[in-house]
Amino acid sequence: xxxxxxxxxxxxxxxxxxxxxxxxxxxxxxxxxxxxxxxxxxxxxxxxxxxxxxxxxxxxxxxxxxxxxxxxxxxxxxxxxxxxxxxxxxxxxxxxxxxxxxxxxxxxxxxxxxxxxxxxxxxxxxxxxxxxxxxxxxxxxxxxxxxxxxxxxxxxxxxxxxxxxxxxxxxxxxxxxxxxxxxxxxxxxxxxxxxxxxxxxxxxxxxxxxxxxxxxxxxxxxxxxxxxxxxxxxxxxxxxx
Amino acid sequence: xxxxxxxxxxxxxxxxxxxxxxxxxxxxxxxxxxxxxxxxxxxxxxxxxxxxxxxxxxxxxxxxxxxxxxxxxxxxxxxxxxxxxxxxxxxxxxxxxxxxxxxxxxxxxxxxxxxxxxxxxxxxxxxxxxxxxxxxxxxxxxxxxxxxxxxxxxxxxxxxxxxxxxxxxxxxxxxxxxxxxxxxxxxxxxxxxxxxxxxxxxxxxxxxxxxxxxxxxxxxxxxxxxxxxxxxxxxxxxxxxxxxxxxxxxxxxxxxxxxxxxxxxxxxx
Numbered sequence: 001x002x003x004x005x006x007x008x009x010x011x012x013x014x015x016x017x018x019x020x021x022x023x024x025x026x027x028x029x030x031x032x033x034x035x036x037x038x039x040x041x042x043x044x045x046x047x048x049x050x051x052x053x054x055x056x057x058x059x060x061x062x063x064x065x066x067x068x069x070x071x072x073x074x075x076x077x078x079x080x081x082x083x084x085x086x087x088x089x090x091x092x093x094x095x096x097x098x099x100x101x102x103x104x105x106x107x108x109x110x111x112x113x114x115x116x117x118x119x120x121x122x123x124x125x126x127x128x129x130x131x132x133x134x135x136x137x138x139x140x141x142x143x144x145x146x147x148x149x150x151x152x153x154x155x156x157x158x159x160x161x162x163x164x165x166x167x168x169x170x171x172x173x174x175x176x177x178x179x180x181x182x183x184x185x186x187x188x189x190x191x192x193x194x195x196x197x198x199x200x201x202x203x204x205x206x207x208x209x210x211x212x213x214x215x216x217x218x219x220x221x222x223x224x225x226x227x228x229x230x231x232x233x234x235x236x237x238x239x240x241x
Numbered sequence: 242x243x244x245x246x247x248x249x250x251x252x253x254x255x256x257x258x259x260x261x262x263x264x265x266x267x268x269x270x271x272x273x274x275x276x277x278x279x280x281x282x283x284x285x286x287x288x289x290x291x292x293x294x295x296x297x298x299x300x301x302x303x304x305x306x307x308x309x310x311x312x313x314x315x316x317x318x319x320x321x322x323x324x325x326x327x328x329x330x331x332x333x334x335x336x337x338x339x340x341x342x343x344x345x346x347x348x349x350x351x352x353x354x355x356x357x358x359x360x361x362x363x364x365x366x367x368x369x370x371x372x373x374x375x376x377x378x379x380x381x382x383x384x385x386x387x388x389x390x391x392x393x394x395x396x397x398x399x400x401x402x403x404x405x406x407x408x409x410x411x412x413x414x415x416x417x418x419x420x421x422x423x424x425x426x427x428x429x430x431x432x433x434x435x436x437x438x439x440x441x442x443x444x445x446x447x448x449x450x451x452x453x454x455x456x457x458x459x460x461x462x463x464x465x466x467x468x469x470x471x472x473x474x475x476x477x478x479x480x481x482x483x484x485x486x487x488x489x490x491x492x493x494x495x496x497x498x499x500x501x502x503x504x505x506x507x508x509x510x
Contacts, residue, residue: 058333060501079336086330092248092323094255106244107336149331 007034008067009157009188015054015064024050027064028214030207032157032190037183039199039220040192041234042209048192049087051209052161056084069156080108083150087162090142093135097128097145101152108153115153122148125174140166147175151182158182159190164198176202196231206230210238245337245345253319253349259356266307266357270364273303278368293373297365301387301471304361311353312395316402317414320346324407329502343400343495350399354392386474391467393484397458400491407498428454429461458487
């Protein structure tokens with residue numbers, strides 16, 4: 001459902017990033033439009049996480065252009081409008097889940113009542129113990145908390161980096177439904193994963209990365225029509241390079 | 242900014258740092274002052290007793306040791322906590338200007354140093370009587386000036402250690418920080434000697450070293466400046482300017498460092 005008339009939510013244009021002498025991504029270009037759910041796929045080390053970090057201004061982009069939510073820099077105004085769940089992250093361990101979400105909600109410019117309601121709803125929806133210190137949380141619970149904070153406020157863009165790591169099948173199903181609900185309300189989603197069957201269920205479009213470059217960019221419908229599934233498309237493209 | 246400061250205070254409190262400061266500081270100050278209270282000095286057969294007037298100066302030197310420890314611990318472990326490794330990704334996406342982080346840490350460190358100062362004054366009051374605080378030659382204005390000067394210097398140290406901790410790691414910073422302080426103290430003594438000694442040309446290696454030393458934070462002169470501010474409330478202007486310059490410089494460097502968290506060292510060591 002790629003529609004060129006849609007407003008661009010973010011755009012990477014010819015972005016290259018190197019860690020020392022090794023190039024992590026090389027002249028990467030892709031775009032997410034309003035209401036789209038874009039799946040970023042690729043093998044380990046393909047450059048998915050580096051692209052996300054470049055997008056969020058965590059890495060200095062030496063060549064190429066990045067624009068996100070109408071700005072060329074990921075400044076506080078932009079960050080207020082997006083939610084991000086990194087692949088590996090450690091929330092402050094001295095807080096409880098409730099305190100952590102309350103702390104984050106203060107920056108989202110929501111009114112106190114609606115943020116309070118949303119926090120209570122998220123704590124129960126993600127099955128989190130509100131009063132337990134995060135340091136006592138299991139890996140799965142931490143993962144759920146990281147996901148919960150990404151949905152906090154009313155983000156225009158949600159970026160999820162390998163969100164299914166450490167989640168049980170029931171939570172995966174719930175997350176899929178939640179993403180669909182958010183997308184129907186106009187939220188755009190960038191979903192990086194190597195679980196391709198999941199992307200097929202959740203995303204409208206796919207960008208395929210391999211060894212730091214974009215090798216294919218198309219809608220999920222087209223890929224399914226052409227190759228039978230996203231998984232087969234990936235195997236054909238990557239296997240063929 | 243206020244939310245960030247509150248959060249940082251919560252971290253300091255829950256990490257038991259406040260409790261540790263209260264215990265450690267009380268132990269050092271109270272026992273130190275108690276010892277001074279029982280001390281009699283005999284110099285060339287003239288016996289004198291250490292009274293509140295002399296003790297308050299000595300107590301400020303004790304306080305310097307505890308304050309230095311607080312600034313070092315805060316700089317090496319507490320300030321970089323949110324910017325280290327994978328935690329830095331979540332910190333980075335907080336919708337606030339990155340420059341606010343260092344301001345917040347500076348403010349938090351001031352609060353801790355203030356607690357330490359209050360423990361000192363409390364211990365002094367308990368040992369020598371609170372009335373002696375007002376009676377002595379060490380006025381409240383001098384106390385405030387001493388605290389302000391010492392806080393500025395310790396904040397520079399805290400930010401330098403925090404920056405080093407983010408770049409080089411905590412263990413390296415402990416040893417590097419300790420060695421640097423020692424070397425700067427020795428250089429300070431030499432620099433004082435050479436003030437009355439021969440002038441070096443800027444083009445000579447020695448002259449260049451002296452020139453560089455005089456642009457660094459005046460750590461070597463700190464004790465002399467500290468004594469000066471305690472006695473008459475005056476610090477050499479050139480030293481004050483240098484401390485302020487490095488305070489701003491380290492704030493900017495810290496801000497620059499946390500802007501791109503990926504380059505930050507990811508190990509906890």
